[in-house]
Amino acid sequence: MTTAPAKAGWRFRQPSVIPGFGLTLGFSLAYLTLIILIPLSGLIWRSAALGWADFWAIATDRRTVNALEISFGTAFIAASVNVVFGTIVAWVLVRYNFPGRRIVDAMVDLPFALPTAVAGIALTTLYAPNGWLGSLLAPLGIKVAYTPLGIVIALIFIGLPFVVRTVQPIMEEIDKEVEEVAATLGANRFQTIARVLLPGLAPAIVTGFALAFARGVGEYGSVIFIAGNLPYKSEIAPLLIVIRLEEYNYAAATAIAAIMLALSFVMLLVINLVQTWSRKRYG
Amino acid sequence: MEVRVANVRKEFERFPALHDVSLDIKSGELIALLGPSGSGKTTLLRLIAGLERPTKGRIFFGEEDASQKSIQERNVGFVFQHYALFRHMTVADNIGFGLKVRHGPSRPSAQEIRRRASELLDLVQLSGLEKRYPAQLSGGQRQRVALARAMAIEPAVLLLDEPFGALDAQVRRELRRWLRDIHDATGHTTVFVTHDQEEALELADRVVVMSQGSIEQVGTADEIYDTPNSPFVYGFIGESSALPVKVEDGQVWIADRPIGLSAPQAPRGEATLFFRPHDVDLVDECNGCIAGTVAASRRVAGTRRVELEIGGDRQRVEIELPVDHPAAQKSRVAFRPRRWKLFPAA
Numbered sequence: 001m002t003t004a005p006a007k008a009g010w011r012f013r014q015p016s017v018i019p020g021f022g023l024t025l026g027f028s029l030a031y032l033t034l035i036i037l038i039p040l041s042g043l044i045w046r047s048a049a050l051g052w053a054d055f056w057a058i059a060t061d062r063r064t065v066n067a068l069e070i071s072f073g074t075a076f077i078a079a080s081v082n083v084v085f086g087t088i089v090a091w092v093l094v095r096y097n098f099p100g101r102r103i104v105d106a107m108v109d110l111p112f113a114l115p116t117a118v119a120g121i122a123l124t125t126l127y128a129p130n131g132w133l134g135s136l137l138a139p140l141g142i143k144v145a146y147t148p149l150g151i152v153i154a155l156i157f158i159g160l161p162f163v164v165r166t167v168q169p170i171m172e173e174i175d176k177e178v179e180e181v182a183a184t185l186g187a188n189r190f191q192t193i194a195r196v197l198l199p200g201l202a203p204a205i206v207t208g209f210a211l212a213f214a215r216g217v218g219e220y221g222s223v224i225f226i227a228g229n230l231p232y233k234s235e236i237a238p239l240l241i242v243i244r245l246e247e248y249n250y251a252a253a254t255a256i257a258a259i260m261l262a263l264s265f266v267m268l269l270v271i272n273l274v275q276t277w278s279r280k281r282y283g
Numbered sequence: 284m285e286v287r288v289a290n291v292r293k294e295f296e297r298f299p300a301l302h303d304v305s306l307d308i309k310s311g312e313l314i315a316l317l318g319p320s321g322s323g324k325t326t327l328l329r330l331i332a333g334l335e336r337p338t339k340g341r342i343f344f345g346e347e348d349a350s351q352k353s354i355q356e357r358n359v360g361f362v363f364q365h366y367a368l369f370r371h372m373t374v375a376d377n378i379g380f381g382l383k384v385r386h387g388p389s390r391p392s393a394q395e396i397r398r399r400a401s402e403l404l405d406l407v408q409l410s411g412l413e414k415r416y417p418a419q420l421s422g423g424q425r426q427r428v429a430l431a432r433a434m435a436i437e438p439a440v441l442l443l444d445e446p447f448g449a450l451d452a453q454v455r456r457e458l459r460r461w462l463r464d465i466h467d468a469t470g471h472t473t474v475f476v477t478h479d480q481e482e483a484l485e486l487a488d489r490v491v492v493m494s495q496g497s498i499e500q501v502g503t504a505d506e507i508y509d510t511p512n513s514p515f516v517y518g519f520i521g522e523s524s525a526l527p528v529k530v531e532d533g534q535v536w537i538a539d540r541p542i543g544l545s546a547p548q549a550p551r552g553e554a555t556l557f558f559r560p561h562d563v564d565l566v567d568e569c570n571g572c573i574a575g576t577v578a579a580s581r582r583v584a585g586t587r588r589v590e591l592e593i594g595g596d597r598q599r600v601e602i603e604l605p606v607d608h609p610a611a612q613k614s615r616v617a618f619r620p621r622r623w624k625l626f627p628a629a
Contacts, residue, residue, distance in 0.1 A: 175365070175367060177363045177365065177367035178367045178369065180334055180354075180361070180363075180367070181361060181363065181367040181429075181432075182369075182380070182384075183334075183354040183355060184332060184333075184334075184354055184355075184357075184359055184360065184361040184433075185380055185381035185384065185432070185433075185435075185436055186355050186358070186381055186384055186385060186436060187355070187380070187381075187384040188355060188384075191384045195380075195384070196369055199369075199371040199372075200369075200370060200371055202371075
């Protein structure tokens, strides 16, 4: 078979001769349209019915802005914390063999499986001023439950498996020889980790961050119990949407949702671009 | 630098990988560790590098006992079969890595590191590829970068683990010659592991033949090929044929006939006769020779390999004949080995 000269611009890559291309592509498009595209365009359409001026008024409303700030801010902090500790957890699970390793490994997935409300209630009980941990922190002047700090803790809980599960398989693939070569070249352990291992894991860590962050922005169940939900202080955007819905103010609800959608989309897109770029470079 | 391996033993979870191995490597020498897989050659190399700790015995670099030093302190250049390049670094950063991780005054300036990197790239004939990433290089190019990276730290000894094992035959031959040139130009003491005897014999000053965790023989290519000191080396290096024989009255016998080889030094009794298939004289009349029925005849490149069945128990041996030799057409061929060796039967 002769290869056509590479042309600039978008082109279909010639699919292999094994059949299935048409069927699977058609199915994917239909499925994505039904499950994602139609509901999301419905959302945009409903909020568009609002008109630009009203939309802008809702978008710049103090309460909306604060809720969005809290949602994105806490999700960002929680995802950042998870990147550090999730990577360490993954390291321990991949590198060391200890009694109970499999149990720890399975425990990482619990936040996936647990109903989020259960997690929220458990965390609130622990961190409330009269709870086990809350009563220890209270004398230090640290208030966790019913503050944004509580939201961060709930989101750390929810987001941990995303980081661990994306970093772990890549870490397992790290070639022992690369570490050995670094050692023969004179690098100490710290230099090997900082200069050789972590940069290799960066794409996986970024993916883990993106997933934990996206999950944190949309998280509702676990947060509302621990957050206290004070408007302007610890009220998250998804809760505000629910409040608007309960007021039968569907337009406002969809408007906030549309803003969240746009912000999340832009952030995930940027993260994706960063990944594509690094993949191209390092293969 | 001289490297001395003194009575080293290595066990992996009680399973011995090396038994009491001793080896002296001269300064500036290019030496090959040759053996089948599982012979302990890679283990020996890794012990010299410090990637493994010996269970017993010591390793000296010059006069210093290197067994007490960490890998980092040993200052060895190690090259792996699969390159082990740092994927996220450019070629220049890969080569400069060993200098960049140094501390204090021994660490050259960034400019000096860049200069060294491009100098080494010239040496490995990859000038101008500083900015490339390993993913953008071919296998042969990657291995050159790996070698340049190892040489950047001015290693006391250069250790290569099957350096050409992952490359295709043509690139392999090319790099082999090129490694010899680099070695002659830089004079690093170099130890490389290979299971390819051609590579070992062609490239190395001395070859260390290993089997089952022990050194069988150490010598130049000529010594190893012409005077193998054990049945294993005879069988492992080059082509060989073996025949069970008997020694009596200073003569070598097959069944009840002497075959015209005298071995006055050999002890009486059962023995195995080794010879090279190409190192035989054909004889017409058989009074004292090995005679056999032609069982198969194959053309191999410039010669013809003839398989003979000898004696009543139909022992098969191979001999090599010129392509146009009339003996190949006959059903019975008689010959006498020109050079041969007897080993007492095990």
